[in-house]
Amino acid sequence: MNQDKGDIKKRILTEATRLGILLNPEALLILVENYDEKSLPTILSKIAEEAKKRNSVVVSREVVTSVIGASIRAEISAGFHTHFLAKDVEDDIEILKSYEAKQVSDDLEARRQYFADRYSKISSMLRSRADMSPYYPLRKACSLPDRSEGKTIVMVYEKRENYIVVEDMDFSTKILIPRDCDKDLREKIGRLLPDSVVGVSFYVSNSKLFCRSIIFPDVPIKKFKTIEEDISVLLTSDIHYGSQKFSEKAFLRMIKWLRDGGVTEKEREISSRIKYMIIAGDLVDGVGIYPQQEKELQVRDVEKQYGGLSNLLSQIPEHIKVIVIPGNHDATLRAIPQPPIFDEYAEKLESNGNVISLSNPCMVSLHGVKFLIYHGTSMEDIATFAKNASYDRPENAMEIMLQLRHLAPVYGSRTPIIAHGRDELVIEEVPDVFHTGHVHVFRNGVYREIKLINSGTWQERTRYQEQLGIMPTPNIAAVLALKNGSVSQIRFD
């Protein structure tokens, strides 16, 4: 959009007056957001016709969205690839992990088991490392004579500038951070999160434990798995269908691109090779997610939100399999791991035949390439407790999750977690691709050859984000080529 928004408003209002219609403020806003110089006269005449049918001079936002939606849909139907290259390759999808809803009670023993399970899973990862010897349980470490050295495995209870309070399943103590500690240790302390499980290399002085270094469970270094077939996966998230800020036009542009590949030969080839699409949560905006949300909703009924989104997804070429997981705005249980979107709503999406609804998080193998898909709610806690993580650098939080081998280490803060029995949020299997969303900022990176993709959003900046100072980067999708692991960003605004 080259023109100034004030000029655009004036142009729309002049044209509307000429046609004898009045636009209410919301209707005007939608027209400004979706402004296209060429199509404006046609769209406004259709709006005038629709208003006439409804016997109303004042045009509401419903009238505008119905006309804009129809006009973009007509545009979409216009073109189609003559041959989709991805269609020549057979599907190869294996669901490695997806959680079903389970009965939970607020039971202290179940919570104790949950943390014991976390400790046991991560400590066995650490114990398998060569640098964890000589190992001492915490109680034993505390009884060693002065000048002893060793390794122990702890869960962090609290971190302070000069010490950390830690525990294992049997004992609890304070480990001091030497004032003259090196940069590496200071950096690791900065990344340490409450309730995470790590190894500590210690020495004893004056009957006190001092930290020499922190050993993260971390992921092993391995090569990114590539495949023979030249096909790609489109990764996206945070559509927020139903929000007034949902960029329907850009989203429809992406669907159109999936169908006809755009203008250039190169673009057409990229689009034609897309075989899978993954949507990492917040498919709809939901209802009652935060106070006064209804004021920011375009569609105020959850069923209609999923119905509307399903209509859009139904226009994606059938051979593209779409994997969806819930986020904190979707219709399922709020605490993670979240089971898949409730059947009554997921059925609407799945009625398209090419949509597969799974849990948050889940692990899926596509042609042998393992995708860890997680909405990312815990990034808020990680941004609070870790030094180098922030909303605009989600790849740093993703890196910390991999280093600590846990998707949401911090318990009892902003992220609701089902702390009951088994800890399903431990990253037991190392993925090839780690895909998240939630913070509405498109970023990609690599950590130890694992592709990190936070896939942004299709929602323009909300009032809530303005208050938090978050600057979203909407209308971008990531395309990962499985043949060589390259990641491209495709913009649709």
Ligand SMILES: [Fe+2]
């Ligand atoms: Fe979101």
Ligand SMILES: [Fe+2]
């Ligand atoms: Fe979210």
